[in-house]
Amino acid sequence: MSFIPLPPGSSLGMATERSDAARNRERLLAAARELIDECGAEGLTMNQLAERAGVGKGTVFRRFGSRAGLMLNLLTESEADFQARFMFGPPPLGPGAPAAERLTAFGTERISYVLEFGDLLLAAEASPHHRLDVPAAVLAQRHLQMLLEAEGIQEETWLLAGALAATLDPERLLHAVRVHKVAPERLQGSWRQLVARLVRN
Amino acid sequence: MSFIPLPPGSSLGMATERSDAARNRERLLAAARELIDECGAEGLTMNQLAERAGVGKGTVFRRFGSRAGLMLNLLTESEADFQARFMFGPPPLGPGAPAAERLTAFGTERISYVLEFGDLLLAAEASPHHRLDVPAAVLAQRHLQMLLEAEGIQEETWLLAGALAATLDPERLLHAVRVHKVAPERLQGSWRQLVARLVRN
DNA sequence: ATAATAAACGGACCGGAGTCCGTTTACACA
DNA sequence: TGTGTAAACGGACTCCGGTCCGTTTATTAT
Numbered sequence: 036m037s038f039i040p041l042p043p044g045s046s047l048g049m050a051t052e053r054s055d056a057a058r059n060r061e062r063l064l065a066a067a068r069e070l071i072d073e074c075g076a077e078g079l080t081m082n083q084l085a086e087r088a089g090v091g092k093g094t095v096f097r098r099f100g101s102r103a104g105l106m107l108n109l110l111t112e113s114e115a116d117f118q119a120r121f122m123f124g125p126p127p128l129g130p131g132a133p134a135a136e137r138l139t140a141f142g143t144e145r146i147s148y149v150l151e152f153g154d155l156l157l158a159a160e161a162s163p164h165h166r167l168d169v170p171a172a173v174l175a176q177r178h179l180q181m182l183l184e185a186e187g188i189q190e191e192t193w194l195l196a197g198a199l200a201a202t203l204d205p206e207r208l209l210h211a212v213r214v215h216k217v218a219p220e221r222l223q224g225s226w227r228q229l230v231a232r233l234v235r236n
Numbered sequence: 237m238s239f240i241p242l243p244p245g246s247s248l249g250m251a252t253e254r255s256d257a258a259r260n261r262e263r264l265l266a267a268a269r270e271l272i273d274e275c276g277a278e279g280l281t282m283n284q285l286a287e288r289a290g291v292g293k294g295t296v297f298r299r300f301g302s303r304a305g306l307m308l309n310l311l312t313e314s315e316a317d318f319q320a321r322f323m324f325g326p327p328p329l330g331p332g333a334p335a336a337e338r339l340t341a342f343g344t345e346r347i348s349y350v351l352e353f354g355d356l357l358l359a360a361e362a363s364p365h366h367r368l369d370v371p372a373a374v375l376a377q378r379h380l381q382m383l384l385e386a387e388g389i390q391e392e393t394w395l396l397a398g399a400l401a402a403t404l405d406p407e408r409l410l411h412a413v414r415v416h417k418v419a420p421e422r423l424q425g426s427w428r429q430l431v432a433r434l435v436r437n
Numbered sequence: 438a439t440a441a442t443a444a445a446c447g448g449a450c451c452g453g454a455g456t457c458c459g460t461t462t463a464c465a466c467a
Numbered sequence: 468t469g470t471g472t473a474a475a476c477g478g479a480c481t482c483c484g485g486t487c488c489g490t491t492t493a494t495t496a497t
Contacts, residue, residue: 053493056445081484091447096485167411194426197412201402210368211398225395232434254463257475281453292477297455 060098062088067109076106076154106159107169110152114171117148121178134185135234141179142203142226149205150212150219156205176200186234195233202229261299263289268310277307277355307360308370311353315372318349322379335386336435342380343404343427350406351413351420357406377401387435396434403430 052060066088070079081102085092099105126132127140149156160166179196188195201207203226211217253261267289271280282303286293300306327333328341350357361367380397389396402408404427412418
């Protein structure tokens, strides 16, 4: 008799998932991409998705928690990519350039990223318990904070970084581009200006 | 026979509303305030509201268009108040003070306002076709733009004003205060710093 | 092979926002 | 006071995200 009933997966704590679960996740992700191709991200419904993937609705929600969770999942790859670029990639976005230039690069690159994945990002933001606590957002804000500190700013760098992050909010950027027909280059220009004015000594 | 069937209200184009409609609007607004007292703004449902006001659900939606529209309506008074203060009120928020000081004052006052009406503002933001085009938001952004220009900034003042407005976004401010326990005074301090760094010559 | 079990499954169900359309009513005019 | 009409009304209905819980199944131990 084992007092601690060992988890059934690997011998150390079940990091694996059951094979049917894995299969269903693949199906769901594939179906989701199909549907988004066909109807756009905002047109995807969870019922549709379940049906298309040939699974029950409960399965969809167990896997992803919510609609926003699904969208987040679809974004993980590109988000990880972006993170890797600003943390380990070549300058001026990655380490090696002066902090001010990295700040500028961060914004312009982020703007491009947001415009590329717009609908998905929008759909992912409808998170029930807070889009601002999503790991990628926290990481980005800490990165901004670090760059501000590297530029010699000392007070309230966390909040200042939050202010900068707010400027890059997908909803706002997409609103400017789609409703007000602002060219992406102008957004990037105004970011450059904002950063330049903030960090000049 | 009149070729142009005159609208039934006043002789010039019916700006008035039918008496039953007016009565129902009052009932609805009163009922909404009651329910918000009892359950909070996020706890109010449109069914509840209709029932409490003794009207049909269709009436609620004809009157306010959506849940967000209702919340916006409940905010009109305080929003108008705030607008009046920054447009016509005493300095430093109103005209008479240097633009830089008015900018600072705008932010600190807005932060207080947002923290006071937090839940209502949050509920009003779930607008279907864009929280950023609500008249009050447009006006505020134009005000910020004007102040930036008065400080000698010339390029992309509209976008820069948008960036500043983003900083004052209710969701972000309330998240900082409620989740991260940031004191309102710190938020105001970081706004002051942001403005000071932006407009120093 | 068999049994035990925890996890995964599926789909009926729920609550809430927003729509639709047949009915009622306030108002203007006669 | 009566009548025509546009507006207002109400509530059943649709659609959707999310939950619940009884059933099935992969896995592991014997």
